[in-house]
Amino acid sequence: MNAARRFIPFNKPFLTGKETEYIRMAVESGKISGNGDFTRRCQENLEARLHSGKILLTSSCTDALEMAAILLDIRPGDQVIAPSYTFVSSVNAFVLRGAEIVFADSRPDHPNIDETQIEKLITPKTRAIICVHYAGIACEMDAILGIANKHGLAVVEDAAHAIASFYRGDRALGTLGTIGVFSFHETKNIIAGEGGAISINKPELVRRAEIIWEKGTNRAAFFRGEADRYTWTDIGSSFLPSEITAAFLYAQLENAEQIQARRLQSWKKYPELLQPLAEKGFFSIPVIPGYATNNAHMFYLVCRSGEERAGLIAHLAAKQIHAVFHYQPLHRSPFYLKGNNPVSLPNAERFADCLLRLPLYYELELADVEYICEAVKEYYTQK
Numbered sequence: 506m507n508a509a510r511r512f513i514p515f516n517k518p519f520l521t522g523k524e525t526e527y528i529r530m531a532v533e534s535g536k537i538s539g540n541g542d543f544t545r546r547c548q549e550n551l552e553a554r555l556h557s558g559k560i561l562l563t564s565s566c567t568d569a570l571e572m573a574a575i576l577l578d579i580r581p582g583d584q585v586i587a588p589s590y591t592f593v594s595s596v597n598a599f600v601l602r603g604a605e606i607v608f609a610d611s612r613p614d615h616p617n618i619d620e621t622q623i624e625k626l627i628t629p630k631t632r633a634i635i636c637v638h639y640a641g642i643a644c645e646m647d648a649i650l651g652i653a654n655k656h657g658l659a660v661v662e663d664a665a666h667a668i669a670s671f672y673r674g675d676r677a678l679g680t681l682g683t684i685g686v687f688s689f690h691e692t693k694n695i696i697a698g699e700g701g702a703i704s705i706n707k708p709e710l711v712r713r714a715e716i717i718w719e720k721g722t723n724r725a726a727f728f729r730g731e732a733d734r735y736t737w738t739d740i741g742s743s744f745l746p747s748e749i750t751a752a753f754l755y756a757q758l759e760n761a762e763q764i765q766a767r768r769l770q771s772w773k774k775y776p777e778l779l780q781p782l783a784e785k786g787f788f789s790i791p792v793i794p795g796y797a798t799n800n801a802h803m804f805y806l807v808c809r810s811g812e813e814r815a816g817l818i819a820h821l822a823a824k825q826i827h828a829v830f831h832y833q834p835l836h837r838s839p840f841y842l843k844g845n846n847p848v849s850l851p852n853a854e855r856f857a858d859c860l861l862r863l864p865l866y867y868e869l870e871l872a873d874v875e876y877i878c879e880a881v882k883e884y885y886t887q888k
C-alpha cells in the first residue's frame with residue numbers, strides 16, 4: 506500500500522471552533538477564577554443532560570474521585586471494592602484517604618466489573634463499591650445497586666468514559682450511584698484539556714460537597730446569603746477549575762450531540778467491517794448489552810494472545826495506523842504488590858494482555874475506518 510499515506514493517530518482532540526471565543530469572553534469579563542458564569546452554564550447543561558440533581562465542575566476526574574472519597578468519609582481501615590482493570594485514579598483517590606482496595610475481576614465478556622463477584626468480597630470493613638463504565642458501556646447497575654443497598658454501601662460510578670451514556674432507558678451513567686464522576690481530559694469524547702465533573706446523587710450530600718469543593722469553606726453558602734461569615738468549616742481542597750477551562754468546556758457541551766453522532770457513525774463502521782473476522786474466531790469485538798447504550802467512546806478488539814496483539818500493533822504501525830493497548834491491571838501493579846499478596850483475576854489479566862483499541866475520533870473518516878479494517882484483515886489472512 507502507498508507509503509505516503511497520512512498517519513492515522515489513535516486520538517485527535519476535536520475543537521468546535523467556539524472554544525477560543527468563549528475563553529476570550531471569560532478573560533474579558535474580568536472573572537477568571539472558578540465558579541463563575543461559564544462554570545454555572547456548564548453545570549446547568551450537564552444537570553439537564555444527565556437529569557442530575559447536582560453537578561460541580563472539577564479540574565479533573567481524578568479530582569472528582571478525590572472529592573468523592575472525602576465526601577463519603579472514607580477512613581484508614583475502610584475497604585473499597587473496585588475493578589482491577591481501570592485507571593489508577595479510580596482507586597488512588599481512596600488510598601489517599603487510607604482505604605484498602607479489594608480488587609474484583611472483570612466480566613468474562615466485558616472489562617466492566619463482574620457484578621457476580623462482588624458480594625463475596627464484602628467484609629464488615631467494606632464501605633463502597635467503585636464501578637467503572639468501561640468504554641462508556643454501563644455496568645449491570647441494578648445488580649450492583651441491589652448489593653450496595655443490602656449491605657449499606659456507597660456506590661461511586663467512574664463515568665470518565667461514559668458521558669451521555671445510559672442504562673435501561675434514560676438512566677444516565679454517573680447519576681445512578683451515590684456519586685458519579687466524569688472526565689473532560691483531551692482523550693475523552695467531550696474535552697476541556699484537563700477537566701472533570703462530579704454528580705452528587707444524594708441531596709443530603711450536596712451541602713458538604715460544595716464546601717469540600719471550595720477548600721473546606723462555606724464560600725458558596727456565604728455568597729448565597731445563607732451564612733454571615735465565610736470561614737473554614739470542613740476539610741477540602743481546591744477542586745474547582747478556572748473559568749478558562751469552563752469556557753472551553755461550554756463550547757464542547759453546546760455541540761455534544763453533534764460530537765456524539767459523528768463518533769457513533771465512525772464507531773458503527775468497525776463492527777460492520779470486522780464482524781466476519783470475529784466470526785472466524787480471530788478476535789472478539791465489543792458486544793453492547795441490551796441494557797446499555799453506546800456513546801462511541803472507544804472501539805476495541807480482544808485478541809487471542811498478547812503475542813498476536815503485539816504483532817497486530819506492529820502491522821498497523823507499518824501502515825501508519827496507531828493502535829494502542831490499555832490498562833495494566835492494578836492488582837499486578839508495583840504499588841499494590843508492595844503492600845499486598847498477589848491475587849489472580851484472570852479476566853482483568855486477559856483484557857490487559859489482549860485488548861487493543863483502534864483509532865476513534867471526531868475527524869476520523871469512514872474511508873480511514875475502511876483502511877484500518879483492511880489492514881487488520883491483512884494481518885489475519887496473510888500470516
Ligand SMILES: *Cc1c(COP(=O)(O)O)cnc(C)c1O
Nearest residue numbers: 565566567592594665688690701
Ligand atoms: C481518564 C480516566 C480517569 C481520569 O480522568 P482525568 O480527568 O484525567 O483525571 C479516571 N478514570 C477513568 C476510567 C479514566 O478513563
